[in-house]
Amino acid sequence: MTKFIRFQLSLMMFLEFFIWGGWFVTLGTFLDYNLEATGAQTATAFSTQSWGAIIAPFIVGLIADRFFNAEKILGILHLVGAVLMYMMYLSTDFAEFYPLVLGYMIAYMPTLALVNSVSFNQMVDPAKEFSFIRVFGTIGWIVAGLVISYVFFWDSPGGRQEGMLANTFLMVAIASAFLGLFSFTLPKTPPTVDRSKKVSIVETLGLDALSLLKDRNFLMFFLASVLICIPLAFYYQYTNLFLSEIGTENPTGLMTIGQVSEVLFMLLLPFFFKRFGFKITIIAGMLAWTVRYLLFAYGDTGDLIFMLIIGIALHGICYDFFFVSGQIYTNFKAGNRFKSSAQGLITLATYGVGMLVGFYIAGLIADANILPDNLHDWESIWIFPAAFALGVMLLFAIFFKNEEIDNKNIEI
Structure with a gap:
């Protein structure tokens, strides 16, 4: 793996988890302070992660592994996510917010497997090489939290009362759009499964x-x-x-x-x-x-x-x-x-x-x-x-x- 490819994969991982940590950590607080959501509504919003995890294997196993390059699907999903994130930023009530967060999670959860696929495809010895790349994802999550608290102060008492946590969605929308475009420059990761081979839902x-x-x-x-x-x-x-x-x-x-x-x-x-x-x-x-x-x-x-x-x-x-x-x-x-x-x-x-x-x-x-x-x-x-x-x-x-x-x- 060349230094440039290592840099590409590290940046990809950084952005992938910067995006997730940039809004999911504060989601419960946002729903309570900005949308005055009940506990049941908050649970419904968080459960979209689970629905995304359930649907993700279909997208990765039936589409990404068989028909299209992983980096291209990664780019498309993050561009779609950027649009949905911007619409979430503009939302003012839970009824409007929920279908957007559900759509976003259905788009985002498959990308967790796709970034791994793109990374593994470039590695000779994943057991030794992957941890170096993956740690940048954790760094991205950490940086997102530090930016929210210590750069913009969106989660401060005043920031919460003024509804500034909505800005986390705008920040993530920008990062998602960047990663979406950047993904098309990543090393090519072609489908791994022969299209002629039948793969059952059970296997997927x-x-x-x-x-x-x-x-x-x-x-x-x-x-x-x-x-x-x-x-x-x-x-x-x-x-x-x-x-x-x-x-x-x-x-x-x-x-x-x-x-x-x-x-x-x-x-x-x-x-x-x-x-x-x-x-x-x-x-x-x-x-x-x-x-x-x-x-x-x-x-x-x-x-x-x-x-x-x-x-x-x-x-x-x-x-x-x-x-x-x-x-x-x-x-x-x-x-x-x-x-x-x-x-x-x-x-x-x-x-x-x-x-x-x-x-x-x-x-x-x-x-x-x-x-x-x-x-x-x-x-x-x-x-x-x-x-x-x-x-x-x-x-x-x-x-x-x-x-x-x-x-x-x-x-x-």
């Missing part, structure tokens, strides 16, 4: 990997993956609004600590995985969710603000130790036959079904804990995902039997 969605569920251990891991996405949804949907309501300064910038933590624990994961094994690693990840939400429930912006900071910093353990470890374990259990379809199945089950249910439940819990001043009883809200994550962890600890995993499969 990874459902042929369902046979792996006959293995008791994989079944337990699969169920735990779906269930842990319910407390995960609370974090995505309400953390920014929570920090804003309790008076935290620069909440979006503060939340970037989670992405810094993600990079750190990604580097520590191989050591932890090899030292303690898969089961303990997964349990640590699930236990971190419980600890995080308890810290959120009892922390404050005064002397106990360190509890909020630690809760955010636990993101690296929460995400890496469970989801990245899960990808490694899935790769190990699937073997060559179901390697791709098994990963697709887990993604569909977690970001599709699991998160869809999680967003809905989070909305119900939030609506049930609204105070007379139209604020939220956050202690009661955070106790639910803390207890739920602990329950999932205990079930997994009891019913999952530890097993050795070949160290050769531990490639981050």
Whole structure:
């Protein structure tokens, strides 16, 4: 890979996740302050991510892999996304906003697979080369949060009251338009599947990997993956609004600590995985969710603000130790036959079904804990995902039997 191609792919990843982090983190706060959305409406808006994840395999598997170059579809989808983002910027009520965010997520979610396809197509040894490219995505997410909080102050108390969070959609629309045009300059990534070869819907969605569920251990891991996405949804949907309501300064910038933590624990994961094994690693990840939400429930912006900071910093353990470890374990259990379809199945089950249910439940819990001043009883809200994550962890600890995993499969 030449330095110029490495630069192209790094910029592509930076923009891909700058776009996502530039509006999704503050979405819950925007809906509450700008559109006065209920918890149920907020859940409906966030669930568009899940619908996008469910529909994405059709776009990638039935279109991108068979008919058109990945970089061209990437460009078209981001240009469409730019238009939808600009229309979201102009929206003034939820009824107008919802179909736009749904359309946007259907366009955006397939691009997560497409940027990987474009990257892998240029690599001789993806196991060694991809992490260098992918880390720029995390940097992009971090930069988006810092820009919102420390450059434009859109999430400051005054900015929220004046409706300035709408500007995040304009910023992302510009970035999306740039990435859309830039994508057409990326290295050519032709279709990977012979058009004459028939590919069933079952294979496209990874459902042929369902046979792996006959293995008791994989079944337990699969169920735990779906269930842990319910407390995960609370974090995505309400953390920014929570920090804003309790008076935290620069909440979006503060939340970037989670992405810094993600990079750190990604580097520590191989050591932890090899030292303690898969089961303990997964349990640590699930236990971190419980600890995080308890810290959120009892922390404050005064002397106990360190509890909020630690809760955010636990993101690296929460995400890496469970989801990245899960990808490694899935790769190990699937073997060559179901390697791709098994990963697709887990993604569909977690970001599709699991998160869809999680967003809905989070909305119900939030609506049930609204105070007379139209604020939220956050202690009661955070106790639910803390207890739920602990329950999932205990079930997994009891019913999952530890097993050795070949160290050769531990490639981050």
